[in-house]
Amino acid sequence: MNYxxxxxxxxxxxxxxxxxxxxKTAPEVLEAYQSDESxxxxxxxxxxxVVSPGSTEEVAAIMKVANQYKVxxxxxxxxxxxxxxxxxxxxxxxxxxxxxxxxLEINTEGMYLVxxxxxxxxxxxxxxxxxxxxxxxxxxxxDSCLIGGNLATNAGGNKAVRYGTTRHQVYAIEAVLPxxxxxxxxxxLKKCSTGYCLDQxxxxxxxxxxxxxxxxxxxxxxxxxxxxxxxxxxxxxKATALVPQLIKAGLNPTSVEFMDNNFVRSASDYSELRxxxxxxxxxDIVSIETFSEHELDEKMxxxxxxxxxxxxxxxxxxxxxxxxxxxxxxxxxxxxxxxATSEDLVVPVTKIAECIQTLVEESKKYDxxxxxxxxxxxxxxxxxxxxxxxxxxxxERQLAQFRAFAxxxxxxxxxxLSGEHGIGYKRLSYMEQYTDPVELELMKTIKKxxxxxxxxxxxxxxxxx
Amino acid sequence: MNYxxxxxxxxxxxxxxxxxxxxKTAPEVLEAYQSDESxxxxxxxxxxxVVSPGSTEEVAAIMKVANQYKVxxxxxxxxxxxxxxxxxxxxxxxxxxxxxxxxLEINTEGMYLVxxxxxxxxxxxxxxxxxxxxxxxxxxxxDSCLIGGNLATNAGGNKAVRYGTTRHQVYAIEAVLPxxxxxxxxxxLKKCSTGYCLDQxxxxxxxxxxxxxxxxxxxxxxxxxxxxxxxxxxxxxKATALVPQLIKAGLNPTSVEFMDNNFVRSASDYSELRxxxxxxxxxDIVSIETFSEHELDEKMxxxxxxxxxxxxxxxxxxxxxxxxxxxxxxxxxxxxxxxATSEDLVVPVTKIAECIQTLVEESKKYDxxxxxxxxxxxxxxxxxxxxxxxxxxxxERQLAQFRAFAxxxxxxxxxxLSGEHGIGYKRLSYMEQYTDPVELELMKTIKKxxxxxxxxxxxxxxxxx
Numbered sequence: 001m002n003y004x005x006x007x008x009x010x011x012x013x014x015x016x017x018x019x020x021x022x023x024k025t026a027p028e029v030l031e032a033y034q035s036d037e038s039x040x041x042x043x044x045x046x047x048x049x050v051v052s053p054g055s056t057e058e059v060a061a062i063m064k065v066a067n068q069y070k071v072x073x074x075x076x077x078x079x080x081x082x083x084x085x086x087x088x089x090x091x092x093x094x095x096x097x098x099x100x101x102x103x104l105e106i107n108t109e110g111m112y113l114v115x116x117x118x119x120x121x122x123x124x125x126x127x128x129x130x131x132x133x134x135x136x137x138x139x140x141x142x143d144s145c146l147i148g149g150n151l152a153t154n155a156g157g158n159k160a161v162r163y164g165t166t167r168h169q170v171y172a173i174e175a176v177l178p179x180x181x182x183x184x185x186x187x188x189l190k191k192c193s194t195g196y197c198l199d200q201x202x203x204x205x206x207x208x209x210x211x212x213x214x215x216x217x218x219x220x221x222x223x224x225x226x227x228x229x230x231x232x233x234x235x236x237x238k239a240t241a242l243v244p245q246l247i248k249a250g251l252n253p254t255s256v257e258f259m260d261n262n263f264v265r266s267a268s269d270y271s272e273l274r275x276x277x278x279x280x281x282x283x284d285i286v287s288i289e290t291f292s293e294h295e296l297d298e299k300m301x302x303x304x305x306x307x308x309x310x311x312x313x314x315x316x317x318x319x320x321x322x323x324x325x326x327x328x329x330x331x332x333x334x335x336x337x338x339x340a341t342s343e344d345l346v347v348p349v350t351k352i353a354e355c356i357q358t359l360v361e362e363s364k365k366y367d368x369x370x371x372x373x374x375x376x377x378x379x380x381x382x383x384x385x386x387x388x389x390x391x392x393x394x395x396e397r398q399l400a401q402f403r404a405f406a407x408x409x410x411x412x413x414x415x416x417l418s419g420e421h422g423i424g425y426k427r428l429s430y431m432e433q434y435t436d437p438v439e440l441e442l443m444k445t446i447k448k449x450x451x452x453x454x455x456x457x458x459x460x461x462x463x464x465x
Numbered sequence: 466m467n468y469x470x471x472x473x474x475x476x477x478x479x480x481x482x483x484x485x486x487x488x489k490t491a492p493e494v495l496e497a498y499q500s501d502e503s504x505x506x507x508x509x510x511x512x513x514x515v516v517s518p519g520s521t522e523e524v525a526a527i528m529k530v531a532n533q534y535k536v537x538x539x540x541x542x543x544x545x546x547x548x549x550x551x552x553x554x555x556x557x558x559x560x561x562x563x564x565x566x567x568x569l570e571i572n573t574e575g576m577y578l579v580x581x582x583x584x585x586x587x588x589x590x591x592x593x594x595x596x597x598x599x600x601x602x603x604x605x606x607x608d609s610c611l612i613g614g615n616l617a618t619n620a621g622g623n624k625a626v627r628y629g630t631t632r633h634q635v636y637a638i639e640a641v642l643p644x645x646x647x648x649x650x651x652x653x654l655k656k657c658s659t660g661y662c663l664d665q666x667x668x669x670x671x672x673x674x675x676x677x678x679x680x681x682x683x684x685x686x687x688x689x690x691x692x693x694x695x696x697x698x699x700x701x702x703k704a705t706a707l708v709p710q711l712i713k714a715g716l717n718p719t720s721v722e723f724m725d726n727n728f729v730r731s732a733s734d735y736s737e738l739r740x741x742x743x744x745x746x747x748x749d750i751v752s753i754e755t756f757s758e759h760e761l762d763e764k765m766x767x768x769x770x771x772x773x774x775x776x777x778x779x780x781x782x783x784x785x786x787x788x789x790x791x792x793x794x795x796x797x798x799x800x801x802x803x804x805a806t807s808e809d810l811v812v813p814v815t816k817i818a819e820c821i822q823t824l825v826e827e828s829k830k831y832d833x834x835x836x837x838x839x840x841x842x843x844x845x846x847x848x849x850x851x852x853x854x855x856x857x858x859x860x861e862r863q864l865a866q867f868r869a870f871a872x873x874x875x876x877x878x879x880x881x882l883s884g885e886h887g888i889g890y891k892r893l894s895y896m897e898q899y900t901d902p903v904e905l906e907l908m909k910t911i912k913k914x915x916x917x918x919x920x921x922x923x924x925x926x927x928x929x930x
Contacts, residue, residue, distance in 0.1 A: 109709065109815050110813055110814070110815045156658070160655065160656055164655075165656050165658075167662065177907065183907060184901055187813075187879055187881060189844060189880065189881065190626065190842075190843035190844055190845075191630050191843045191844065191845050191884040191885055192883070193618050193619045193621070193630075193669060193809075193884060193885050193886060194811075194883045194896070194900075195669075195896065195900065195904070195905075195926055195927070196666060196669065196670055196908050196926070197619075197632065197669050198666075198907055200665040201661060201662055201663075201666050204660075205661055221715050244574065291715065295760065298757065346654050346656050348575055348652075348653050348654060349575075375656070377655075378655035378656045379656065414654070415654065416652060416654065416657050416659035417659050418657070419657065420656055421658060422658045423659060436649055438642070438646045438648045438649070439648055439650060441646075442642065442663055443660055443663070445915060446914060446915075448914070450907070450910060450911075461660055462660070
């Protein structure tokens with residue numbers, strides 16, 4: 001695709017829509033929006049203008065201008081993407097959604113909440129909780145991320161094992177389509193066979209098929225009883241074998257988090273805490289929620305049995321200290337390397353043990369530092385791979401080699417490249433390489449039909465000529 | 466769209482693909498496939514040829530021939546559609562999926578089952594049960610319908626309140642696209658942020674965006690404890706007010722079925738059974754499943770309380786007799802009228818009481834016979850409307866008038882035209898009339914992009930020029 005530069009004429013048109021104070025071209029502003037939390041600066045690109053709409057109608061008007069002048073538009077939520085999902089690859093307009101941050105309705109009777117795309121996820125969680133209900137979407141970045149970005153990437157998070165990912169929390173969306181029209185898709189219904197499921201098509205499309213401006217989110221009853229257990233292992237095979245056993249036992253956990261010993265040590269150090277088996281412990285943190293005390297007791301008993309049968313050395317209540325260590329995992333690795341990359345592989349839950357073991361074994365052949373963290377209960381593995389002082393070309397070579405082993409292996413297990421972070425710009429070439437050609441072609445057919453000028457978030461997920 | 470007739474050349478090409486014995490043009494065969502279970506003969510159309518493929522590759526080859534000769538193709542599952550979903554509106558090829566009826570894999574570890582599109586839903590349920598698991602999709606027609614049709618229409622059914630509709634039971638599909646390519650969409654993963662959600666786009670598209678040839682279905686643990694309760698009311702308002710109260714009480718029922726007194730009487734007569742309050746009873750049947758006896762006892766106690774607080778005159782265990790009456794509802798109405806039509810409206814669960822009351826009140830203005838049945842727990846209402854001996858034009862006039870009241874009213878409540886039966890050909894004009902124009906245009910954009918010749922199941926859901 002060829003795009004036109006953002007001329008003064010375009011700037012004026014944008015200013016007319018959102019007001020001059022919401023259109024920014026100062027170099028320091030453009031620089032601030034060239035990146036997100038992806039740690040690979042070669043993926044970053046400068047926008048030409050940063051625009052902050054205040055309403056859906058303004059977003060729609062901006063898209064019409066962008067089509068008219070053929071200028072690319074990159075919607076940006078909180079910029080917490082680690083996949084270069086918010087990077088304006090071809091410059092153009094970065095569209096900041098954060099002004100549209102209202103929670104418009106909490107319907108306790110119908111058990112749903114309506115929020116604008118720029119509402120903070122943590123604020124939505126808090127608003128639901130205040131009414132005795134729960135919004136079950138809970139990405140690790142909930143304190144900083146915005147709901148629109150959660151929907152765009154189909155974010156996962158801490159409760160996905162029991163409640164599903166973000167797309168499962170949504171009744172309906174309002175979205176501005178690439179052509180600038182405002183669509184209302186989905187409805188707060190338990191059932192519907194009235195036409196194509198377009199809401200789910202746009203959710204998870206990473207802002208390439210539409211700019212989500214509003215969401216009607218499901219709320220669920222808040223389970224009053226909750227307990228988190230830390231099961232400590234000193235053997236990788238035993239630690240990973242726990243997951244399928246938990247499922248078989250019918251425990252329906254809210255989450256099952258796995259941390260390898262690298263992460264246990266780095267995050268404990270960073271948090272200035274010492275937990276059991278700091279030196280050699282591999283951690284599984286299991287959360288259980290119930291609606292009765294009796295059920296919680298029953299499940300806790302069963303959980304302890306299963307953990308012990310799997311060879312856990314310690315089974316203790318996971319208190320705030322454990323969660324603090326868990327939360328600090330990623331931050332704790334920053335001291336090791338300024339340049340790093342993360343993997344977000346996902347496999348069938350029954351394959352997670354095999355997958356972690358194989359990839360950890362494979363990683364020993366390389367010079368980079370590699371730590372493993374997994375939302376094990378839903379088959380989602382994060383490897384944090386750190387460059388340290390490797391030369392650039394060697395880093396690239398070794399990374400490519402590791403991926404050339406890992407990605408086909410994961411696909412062979414029935415897995416995919418991304419469980420929750422999205423493809424973004426970062427994994428574009430791998431997406432093209434590993435996706436079934438018919439599926440890839442169909443994605444491009446739909447993208448071209450909905451966005452013939454290719455102006456909405458180009459080069460995210462797929463590349464369209 | 467203009468289509469070409471099925472010539473001898475086309476027949477020969479089809480015979481080469483599936484063998485001569487699987488290509489039928491005898492008038493009595495064509496006549497057998499002009500209709501489905503829709504009871505309005507003016508919607509029926511004769512096919513020109515009926516073809517029975519035995520494999521996905523054969524389906525793909527047929528689609529290539531159909532594109533080459535520009536002949537329309539109407540996929541047909543068991544033909545239990547009541548929306549004229551299987552009617553070949555423009556003649557051409559009817560594609561019978563019933564030969565592809567194998568259950569290919571039951572994976573108890575991964576908790577999924579892989580079946581061809583022509584596998585009978587009841588056989589899938591039985592196969593899962595044999596392994597101690599459950600396939601939660603359960604349309605009322607499970608004994609006769611085929612899984613491909615369930616996916617195509619996003620069928621609802623008896624367990625949707627707790628487990629969701631058919632689209633929520635699916636990990637992955639294999640589908641032949643309108644262009645004849647074979648797509649594998651989705652994967653048996655708990656999480657995925659790897660590209661567009663194309664599986665859900667094709668599921669529920671009623672065979673207009675792809676012919677589903679295979680499905681990987683989720684299995685869930687079989688809840689060992691189950692009890693069904695019949696709550697009898699003699700007041701419509703009280704009977705419909707029960708539903709929101711059940712939800713508020715956190716009972717998480719598997720199903721909540723509502724029968725008005727018309728249905729209670731006709732189905733009891735048909736079944737030759739007398740149940741409580743035959744003369745004036747309105748029935749709510751509530752099913753509860755649990756994983757422990759303790760939980761079942763707790764919930765039963767609460768359920769009885771809620772029913773009594775809502776004014777039930779009788780609260781008794783719903784035994785086989787009750788279910789027999791429930792199952793015979795539709796059959797029992799055939800004696801009243803050969804020509805009839807059914808509504809499949811869906812509204813937010815919190816609006817079901819108001820909706821039933823309003824539409825029952827409205828229906829009193831008309832001469833047709835109208836019975837009401839609802840999957841009340843998921844907001845899905847079925848009205849059976851019977852012509853009896855009304856003159857044709859009067860029937861049309863009164864129906865149109867009733868719908869002109871009911872449909873805008875349902876949309877105003879946040880509802881839609883179809884909860885589980887699909888739009889098919891029957892509701893095409895209403896779909897065009899009541900759907901948000903931006904949503905409708907987007908459906909057509911996608912349909913045109915995926916099926917430029919418009920040959921796959923034309924005039925179902927939407928009409929494309």
